[in-house]
Amino acid sequence: MQAYSSLFQRLNHAIQEQQNKLRELSPKEMYNPMDYIIGLGGKRVRPLMTLVGCDLFDENPDEAIPAALAVELFHNFSLIHDDILDNAPLRRGSVTVHEKWGHGIGLLSGDGMLVKAYDVLSKSKSNYIPDLLRIFTKTGLEVCEGQQMDMNFETTEYVSVADYIEMITKKTAVLLGCSLQMGAICANASVDNQNHLYEFGKHIGIAFQILDDLLDVYAEDEKFGKQLGGDIISNKKTFLLLSAIQLANESQKKRFEQLLSTKDISNLDKITEVKQLYDALAVRALAVKEANKHTELAFEHLNELSANKEKLNNLKEFARHLLNREV
């Protein structure tokens, strides 16, 4: 987005500098994987939001660079360890850290990266550090809790939609809220403004995740990077599946159980039949409604913010841009 090109440039420069520093550290076995996973890229939305959260209040965004880097390091730590937990061979099209260097290195460089995130955070201005530490750590715990809930879901027969919303809130949405709030802290924003910004980010994060579930099933092929129906094939407990099971009558419930346990069906047939059940239960509209609810909640919080009006509009536009993926 044009409005953020200058902030984005600053961010990329700071990330590059951080990578250069990591390359100087030893033992290399622990620090090289940190440089590697940061180098795999990603959209850098979270650390960008930290700079945006600071810039909203007309403070020099450089004040928020340490917090932005801390968010990005934390996020990448969680990717290294999640990939171990998921036994994932690939991350952003490249081999995962544990595949490249082994599980021991994956575990330890992940640990080191989590501590490094705090190290970078500690370079913030001293008077902001206590508040930054509290929100960053509260969020870090929630991310771990969300990951644990996600793991638990794999072996839980009945997961409610409410549990699912709690899981995605913790696993992914709160970090977006935290990123924005940390920026606001570095601009010495009021607690009210901080909280509205946090809630804005959190609800955008929830909406984004629900839309992600929708995209897996309903995206137009060419606009979607991943295989369509991947969640259905892998029996992933998504908003759609959990809503559908919650709404299903006895015979539909039975059919879901069969579809989730049988191996005597082709992927294509499974996708087709699950989609038919989704259509019969109208869960697509339900998911859109839920995503819209959170988007509206997010914008309500944005409207409560006292900050630079033009910059608030840019943020609103950016959020729309984030969420505006064809479903």
Add this chain to the structure above:
Amino acid sequence: MQAYSSLFQRLNHAIQEQQNKLRELSPKEMYNPMDYIIGLGGKRVRPLMTLVGCDLFDENPDEAIPAALAVELFHNFSLIHDDILDNAPLRRGSVTVHEKWGHGIGLLSGDGMLVKAYDVLSKSKSNYIPDLLRIFTKTGLEVCEGQQMDMNFETTEYVSVADYIEMITKKTAVLLGCSLQMGAICANASVDNQNHLYEFGKHIGIAFQILDDLLDVYAEDEKFGKQLGGDIISNKKTFLLLSAIQLANESQKKRFEQLLSTKDISNLDKITEVKQLYDALAVRALAVKEANKHTELAFEHLNELSANKEKLNNLKEFARHLLNREV
């Protein structure tokens, strides 16, 4: 030690409270292992030193309780993950976290425990938080680096005694220094006093570790909890082995290589022969000398401290008590 019985009582009470809090948190799968590993006990020397570091300057040691708990949580996080890395079935005579609950839970509850350590630290008085965060995080990175060095040593043919000292310094000694310094920070001690206390703890930690290596070989059986010669059997690169290899002539070097690679020798014969080589190379005296050097360095730093004289003497006595294991 009598002088510390009151501090120890406060500490145990705080740890018990922390465990009660952990039992209230969910998901249980993530928090129960934290409660479990803390419950396995240990000497609690590190968090005790945090209270001692505060008490030395006649400040109410309760000020240092959050920092003390942070140290204990951090230490236990590192145990959970180290046990995964070492594939260890037992910790303090009980099954390890990953053996009890699986590797996934071990990884994630360890991560959560590391973040929880920061969470507890963030309950310290705000004006001390920036300094606490910096030393705690610097130390956390060094502990990870030390663990990585230790892992590297397993596949490194030639490890120098200097590398070994650096490894034990980072892996174990700095956390003792950090524990004391954090206590001093919570008593608003001067930077000079903080640094002397840190150096005292670090050098005591190094001396302790070298004495541990000595005990494995030379302890009187009944006074030593573990199997004598365990390090020799497992080819562990200890101060004794690395010093011996460094001093050995060509034929002795060759014999070491054979002893470290052959499987055609009984454990008892291996221990006997390695001990003979150690005797021939006089490495026992060398280790005692090195341990004494660090003990003296530690006490020099203690002498530079401006603090309550009686309490300084108690600390000196406690350090002697820690190091006074028969070798």
